[in-house]
Amino acid sequence: MTVREDRFERPDGSRGLYGVVDKPDFALVIPAEDGGFHLVEEYRYPIGRRTWSFPQGSFPAGRTGTPEDLARAELAEETGLRAASLTRIGYLHGAHGVTGQGFHVFLAMGLEHGEPDREDTERDMRQAFVPRREFERMIRAAEITDAGTLAAYTLLHLHEHGTAGRRDEP
Secondary structure: OEEEEEEEEOOOOOEEEEEEEEOOOEEEEEEEEOOEEEEEEEEEHHHOEEEEEOOEEOOOOOOOOOHHHHHHHHHHHHHOOEEEEEEEEEEEEOOOOOEOOEEEEEEEEEEEOOOOOOOHHHOOOEEEEEEHHHHHHHHHOOOOOOHHHHHHHHHHHHHHOOOOOOOOOO
16 A cells, blocks of 8 residues: 655646555455345454454455456455355445545355455454345444445345446456
8 A cells, every 4th residue: 555645737727736545456245145145344443443344355465366366365265155156246436535446346146155264464353144134224223334335235236126337447
């Protein structure tokens, strides 16, 4: 991750200074089965509390691969789940006012259960299967506040109703 300040010219010709955070794209996975989802919960330092989300992450420094490779790796690492089917349902930007970082959203189905292989920074991570109705209750109760998870759930809803458009990544 790098943080920089850019001097730039706006479309109206005025000049400005903009703070930008550069981070690599990540993958977010919606592990769905039996009318619900597998979620992970971990402590998030910037907000000072634990929070639930769909599994997500980026490659460690020096490692590369396709977005699908990354999605499969994050799913297995954080939950121990392996997906027979992985469908890309979109690409989004989470905070385009601060960063160009985007994320690939995948729907994982046909799940095989195994043991997670979490990184040291994820040792306190918990996981749970949550029925869809409970997931929606958690959103309404602000127990799920992760913007990526909420946006991915919207894409899933559109995908399920045949109205999801696919945006190719840049």
